[in-house]
Amino acid sequence: MRLAELQARMRNALLEPGGFDLALLALLADAPDQxxxxxxxxxxxVRHALFSVLEAAFPVVRQLIGAECFTATALIFITEHPPQAPVLYAYGSDFAxxxxxxxPLAELPWLADVARLEWARNEVLFAAESAALTPDQLAMAPPEELGGLRIGVRPTTRWLAxxxxxxxxWAAHQPDGPPLETVDLHQAESVMIWRRDGVVCQELLTAGEFALLTSFAARCPLAEVAESGLKSDPALDFSAALARWLNESVLEEPIMDISLPHACESSP
Amino acid sequence: MPDSRNRATLPVQAGIGLRHPHLPTFLAAPQPAAWLEVHSENYLAPGGPRVAALERLRNDYPLSCHGVGLSLGSAEGLDAAHLERLRALYDRLEPEAISEHLAWSTAPDGTFLADLLPLPYTDEALTLVAANIERAQEALGRRLLVENPSTYLRFQQTDWDEAAFLSELVRRTDCGLLLDVNNLYVSAANHGGDPEIVLNALPLAAVGEIHIAGHARVATAWGELLIDDHGSPVAEPVWALLTTTLRLTGPRPVLVEWDTQIPELPVLLAEAERAGTCLRESANALG
Known part of the structure; x- marks a missing residue:
């Protein structure tokens, strides 16, 4: 048997459940009963290596469905969606x-979004550094230019609704977190996750703050960013949100590229 | 192969495999480790605290980068994108040594199986692996050390024994050998062979680095299988085989690996200290 065919057969034998391929077993030199x-x-x-990656990336999903159910679910995922590159920090992106x-897990409708949250945390942990916009830098910008500044969001910041x-x-499944029984399961939430000094942080966003981040990410001019936030949430305190995010290194230095005037109009 | 004579080499002392749980200890204060080895694939992310920690530690310790994903044994050749990732990492870190395994982990359809899978030692495999090693050395701009695997099964199709296969790879590609003494012991036990006979047949002049680690013993219907799990202290017969090895090779950089049920750092450092004693004794024996 050619090596390529042997490896294709072994791939299936190692990933797929059930009995082993008899043609493959016949190629082994060991005693037949071994x-x-x-x-x-x-x-x-193979299973242990890939399972460990998922287990480390989705600890809350594991707690929500129990270790046994998580193991069974993860093994099905591994069989159906094995990694396609030897870069395991990125394995699990489609688990949510x-x-x-x-x-079988349809009765937990929030599970996929909790998994998206955990994956966003994983992405934030491994994202590239970029130059953060500091409060001092913004303070030095000429006042007449402020409204036109196209501030961005750092790759180390993610947000989801x-x-x-x-x-x-998620918080209920952290050490010393509040009990899950206190959570109103009909409450919609938006979350921002970011990295600061190597640590992954997470906090709730208001609808206005969510709109702000989306506009920042589209590199809209600062004046339009503020507008988009206030449109979503008239009670939004824009300056307070901006000050907090500058302190937390959430935002990226402005770019000067004026070829992007309409980039923000297509954003939600 | 590109010239790598101008590069620094690993110190001929005992180093340890650097694993995530020990990063904070290393960052907090210098540790008595002569050199460090990391799994290259654990540091391919574009950013984050782990990569930052390694880049900092790299300034203070000689470094070996041990690849676990290039899949030198893949019938369909090497993954160009992965070679590119490794090249970028090695250009940034400038490690004193880089290594891979005589094994495969990427299937023909591109699926990465995250394990070091066994090869049949055939003429076909030899040609393919030699071509892959040459391509890797060319793309990475460095000489590769290739590690002998621990194996749990053998294929009927065989044109070479493992030692002869490795000797031929060294001859054809000028790669070096990363001699894993624990793998030597585990494979011999699993296939009913004598590790010292295999040892003597290996291309020992090409040994650039030696690995030792713990293994597990699993009962089966016919006897014990040894599993290379790197989850316990180095077994006594492996220490004895290390001494025999060093007598044959002369002193070489020795690495202690511990990957599952990782102990507190002092336990690992104590293993490295014992390996250091073996190294000094082998140097003395040579006079």
Whole structure:
């Protein structure tokens, strides 16, 4: 058998559940009664390695559905969506979508969004550094130019909205978190996650703040960013949000590119 | 192969595998480790505290980058994007040594299986692996050390034994050998062989680094299987085999690996200290 065919057969044998491919077992030189056990060492290694990545990235999902259910679910995911590159920090990016369409867990409609939150935390942990916009830098900008500044959002900042209380559910599963029973499961929540000094931080966003971040990310001029926030939430305290985010290194230095005048109009 | 003579080399002392739980300890204060080895694939993210920690520690310790994902044994050749990632990492870190395994982990359809899978030692595999090693050395601009694997099964199709296969790879590609003494012991035990016979047949002049680690023993219907889990202290027979190895190779950089059930750092450093004693004894024996 050519090496490529052997490797294709082994790939299936190691990832797929059930009995081993008899044609593959027949290629082994070990005693016939030992072959399955020996091949099973590799199947266990593969599953354990990939399972450990998912377990580390989705600790709250694991608590929500229980260790046993998480293991069974993760193993199905691994079989159906094995990694396509040897870059395991990025493995699990489609686990949330998988959970969202996984019928056995349909009675937990918030589960996929909690997984999205955990994946966003994972992305924030590994995202590239970029130059943060500091309060001093903004203070030095000439007042007449402020409204036109196209401030951005750093790659180390993520934000997401959910019809479910994803932040509260997440917090309830942290050490010393409030009990899950106190969470109103019909409360929609938006969350911002960012990295500061190597630590992943997370907080709730108001609708206005969510709109601000989306406009910042589209590199809208600062005046339009403020407008978009106030449109979503007339009670928004724009200056307070901006000051807090500058202190938390959430935002990125402005770019001077004037070829982007309409980039923000297409944003939600 | 690109010239790498101008690069620094690993110190001929005992180092340790640097794992995430020990990063804070290393960042807080200098530790008595002669050199460090990391798994390259754990540091491919574009940013974050782990990458930052390694870049800082790299200034204070000699570094070896041990790849676990290039899949030198892939029948379909190497993943160009992954070579590019490794090249960027190595250009940034300038490690004193880089290594990979005589194994495969990427299937023909591109699926990455996250394990070091065994190869049949055939003429076909030899040609493919040699071509992959040459391509990797060219793309990475460095000489590769290739590690002998621990294996749990063997294929009927065989044209070479493992030691001869490795010798031929060294001859054809001028790669070095990363001699994993624990793997030597585990594989011999799992296939009913004598590790010292394999040891003597290996291309020992090419050994650029030695690994030692713990293994687990698992009961099966026919006897024990040894599993290379790096989850316990180095076993006594492996220490003895290390001494035998160093007598044959002369002193070489030795690394203690510990990857599962990772202990407190002092436990790992004590293992490295014992390896250091073996190294000094081997140097004395040579006079």
């Amino acid at each position: 072959r399955e056990r020996r091949l099973a060492v590799y199947r266990n290694n 979508n998988f959970l969202g369409s996984f019928r 959910s019809p479910w209380p994803i932040h509260a559910i």
